[in-house]
Amino acid sequence: MLELRQVNKSFPGGVQALADVSLTVKPGEFVVIVGESGAGKSTLLRTINGLVRPDSGEVLVNGHDIGSLQGKEQRKLRRGIGLIFQDFNLVERSTVLTNVLAGRLGYNPAWKTVLGSFPPEDVELARQALSRMGLGDKIFNRAADLSGGQKQRVSIARALVQQPHLILADEPVASLDPPTAHDIMAWFRKINQEEGITILVNLHDIHLASQYGDRIVGMRQGAIVYDGPAVSVNGEIFASIYGRAPVGDKFNGAL
Amino acid sequence: MGRFKYLLVLALLALCAWQIGLDPVRIWQGLPHMGALLARMANPQWDYAAQVLETLAETLSMAVAGALLGTLIGLPLAIIAARNISPHPVLCRLTRWLLAGVRTIPHVVWAALLVTVFSIGRGAGVLALSITAANIVAKLLSEYIENLEGRQLDALKGVGASWGAMVVYGVLPRIAGRVWSLLFFALEVNVRAATVLGLVGAGGIGQLLWRDLNFLRYDRLATLILILFLTVAAIDGLSWLARKLQNLELPGLVFRGYKNFRAWQWLKLALGAVVVALALGWSISLLGISWDRFVLGLKQGSSMLGRMLTPDWSYKHRMLQGLAESMYIALFATIAGSLLAVPAAFFGAYNLWRHKAWPVANKLAVNFIRTFPPVILAIMFFRGVGPGPLAGALALTIYTTGVLGKLYAEIVEAVDSRGLEAIESTGATPIQVWVYGLLPRVLPDFLAASLYRLESNVRNATIMGIVGAGGIGTWLMLNLSARYWERVGLLLLGMIVTILLVDAISGFMRRRLS
Ligand SMILES: Nc1ncnc2c1ncn2[C@@H]1O[C@H](COP(=O)(O)OP(=O)(O)OP(=O)(O)O)[C@@H](O)[C@H]1O
Ligand SMILES: [Mg+2]
Numbered sequence: 001m002l003e004l005r006q007v008n009k010s011f012p013g014g015v016q017a018l019a020d021v022s023l024t025v026k027p028g029e030f031v032v033i034v035g036e037s038g039a040g041k042s043t044l045l046r047t048i049n050g051l052v053r054p055d056s057g058e059v060l061v062n063g064h065d066i067g068s069l070q071g072k073e074q075r076k077l078r079r080g081i082g083l084i085f086q087d088f089n090l091v092e093r094s095t096v097l098t099n100v101l102a103g104r105l106g107y108n109p110a111w112k113t114v115l116g117s118f119p120p121e122d123v124e125l126a127r128q129a130l131s132r133m134g135l136g137d138k139i140f141n142r143a144a145d146l147s148g149g150q151k152q153r154v155s156i157a158r159a160l161v162q163q164p165h166l167i168l169a170d171e172p173v174a175s176l177d178p179p180t181a182h183d184i185m186a187w188f189r190k191i192n193q194e195e196g197i198t199i200l201v202n203l204h205d206i207h208l209a210s211q212y213g214d215r216i217v218g219m220r221q222g223a224i225v226y227d228g229p230a231v232s233v234n235g236e237i238f239a240s241i242y243g244r245a246p247v248g249d250k251f252n253g254a255l
Numbered sequence: 256m257g258r259f260k261y262l263l264v265l266a267l268l269a270l271c272a273w274q275i276g277l278d279p280v281r282i283w284q285g286l287p288h289m290g291a292l293l294a295r296m297a298n299p300q301w302d303y304a305a306q307v308l309e310t311l312a313e314t315l316s317m318a319v320a321g322a323l324l325g326t327l328i329g330l331p332l333a334i335i336a337a338r339n340i341s342p343h344p345v346l347c348r349l350t351r352w353l354l355a356g357v358r359t360i361p362h363v364v365w366a367a368l369l370v371t372v373f374s375i376g377r378g379a380g381v382l383a384l385s386i387t388a389a390n391i392v393a394k395l396l397s398e399y400i401e402n403l404e405g406r407q408l409d410a411l412k413g414v415g416a417s418w419g420a421m422v423v424y425g426v427l428p429r430i431a432g433r434v435w436s437l438l439f440f441a442l443e444v445n446v447r448a449a450t451v452l453g454l455v456g457a458g459g460i461g462q463l464l465w466r467d468l469n470f471l472r473y474d475r476l477a478t479l480i481l482i483l484f485l486t487v488a489a490i491d492g493l494s495w496l497a498r499k500l501q502n503l504e505l506p507g508l509v510f511r512g513y514k515n516f517r518a519w520q521w522l523k524l525a526l527g528a529v530v531v532a533l534a535l536g537w538s539i540s541l542l543g544i545s546w547d548r549f550v551l552g553l554k555q556g557s558s559m560l561g562r563m564l565t566p567d568w569s570y571k572h573r574m575l576q577g578l579a580e581s582m583y584i585a586l587f588a589t590i591a592g593s594l595l596a597v598p599a600a601f602f603g604a605y606n607l608w609r610h611k612a613w614p615v616a617n618k619l620a621v622n623f624i625r626t627f628p629p630v631i632l633a634i635m636f637f638r639g640v641g642p643g644p645l646a647g648a649l650a651l652t653i654y655t656t657g658v659l660g661k662l663y664a665e666i667v668e669a670v671d672s673r674g675l676e677a678i679e680s681t682g683a684t685p686i687q688v689w690v691y692g693l694l695p696r697v698l699p700d701f702l703a704a705s706l707y708r709l710e711s712n713v714r715n716a717t718i719m720g721i722v723g724a725g726g727i728g729t730w731l732m733l734n735l736s737a738r739y740w741e742r743v744g745l746l747l748l749g750m751i752v753t754i755l756l757v758d759a760i761s762g763f764m765r766r767r768l769s
Contacts, residue, residue, distance in 0.1 A: 051409055079415030089410035093428045097516070102424050106415025114423045116520045123513055140510045155410075162414055 007057030017043040019222035032213030079106030082159025082167040092144035103161040129157040149180035271587035285639025295477035314459035318445035320538035325388020333396035366457035377458030388441040439494035563744030577727030585716040592655025600663030624657030633724035644725025
């Protein structure tokens, strides 16, 4: 359960990245957030897992206001939220397994993990997550040796071993070619449907968004300007999100 | 306005030249003597060389130990001082202040102070080298850590990792290569520094240098300088090789299972621990300072510090005079060196020449010049123009030309050549292309590099005095050996204020340039 209540965030320089954002996401939903560059999509996700502290308003994750928590309490809440980035953010020099085990850091005491020691259950969890993502034969490879799509699957596996109730993905397919992008989006849908993990994905591309999301949230200049089912997005709504009409037949009535 | 600025700089150069007693006739007359010194290097005294090599071993071990200790101390300091990973903002700020404070005191001065605290010998030298190396490593590494993408750390913050886990999983693997290359960079710096530490009694080859200089044994000096030159060049080469090695891709290991993988991890950890322990043990044993001696030293040091903190203000005229002389030396060297480096850079830039022989020869020459530590160069100039600020200024000019010649050439090489082709296609001669097409574009970067050099030259100019090449170092050495701590305190205060002031002005001007 995720709820944002009138969240505001401004950055030095006078940019209002979030303007009075209120949003409720029910468990198991697949929400896609769209909007042009600078609309505040990344800031929204970073606020939800507490990397950005809002100026005002509340961000309730399972009933706790993550923005007001500190230290250990905040880390505890964070470990239940998977985070996936556009450029994967793996440690290239480390093995795939180590990268995935990093998802368990929040569950284990620091002094043990610093020596590279994880309980056998965690290792098994990482192994399973990797073979689910079709990377069972790559666990001891260096992350640097993988392709872009494989790297993104590793970071999904890292999120999965967190055993999250919520996954936040910030433009997870922006650095990938179209077929790989569809592949990754299909993975998100799969884990959403099979495990009931709530998913929030930022996307640039409204076509991809309406193809995979159940619900679309449109952002413009920090505010939510559309929130509704993917199927009812039309040219008018597109214009309200992007401030321009869709280009010709690329945006067809099917949406 | 633009013209006016250049005239101002030239006027400043003229003022400095006058103040340091630049006299073309004297230089001209000195040239044959210097030529003779260089000629002597061509046939070294082999019997003396054996003696030199013995002390050289000590110098090298000092440099290595200083680099190892410096890196080991600098790494944690860097993590504390990096704003994006520091465990606590207050700790971060304090560390940055500490580092900036330590940086204002040149290594030879550290060595001289430590010699009086912990007795004469290589121990003080190793300590001084460790202090400066730790500072270099901490500064460069913390800048590097701060330049890591913020998101790379966010990925670990996002899983709820603690600070320690974040350092081990997010920071260390990303900076490992950098630490390796900084270790060798510290070694390069230390080898140059270690050659002169003996001048203040901190062990190594500098002690021989001092003796030969005092007895005017230029025949021996020639041999010694030749050996030093070869050593510095060899270490630079080794260091270059070691840094290349880091990019070497090791064949991926295949593990049969998680147990194997963990065993390998433990092996790496154990090996690392052993290597670090050995390095630490060896370096500390080289210090040759017993615990009792150390405690005694700390006591002496604190009483010395107490006296330094009550400066003898009646000495301020000498201080100001020395500082002014150091500033003249530094400014002269920076301006003259920058002017000389411009042609050196244009002849040395690969992208300006169709035939690569020119730039290759030029780069070799520039690297050759850079190899001599400025203090050693000053000693060579003594033969021509005698001791004094002129020798110091000329030495620093040559060194600056070497360093800037290399930096400027790299700046020119980074320029997109398409704009140049446009001018070339109008039928302009190469000189015209450079002056009208290139110079305006690279000038801001040249100036920024020169300002950095000025900061470093001010530090260099303050220590020229230890061999009698002018500046405040002359008075510092005099009062250090007389243990006149109230005066040493005043001189150091003046030096620190000047260095901080120059750094601040230069930093301000560099920010305006960019
Ligand atoms: N740390 C920061 N400091 C200052 N300004 C910021 C910071 N982070 C974001 N902003 C600003 O806030 C606004 C929203 O940024 P955000 O990254 O959330 O947009 P976005 O919708 O994710 O854009 P994109 O599609 O380009 O990723 C932008 O104007 C951005 O410049
Ligand atoms: Mg974004």
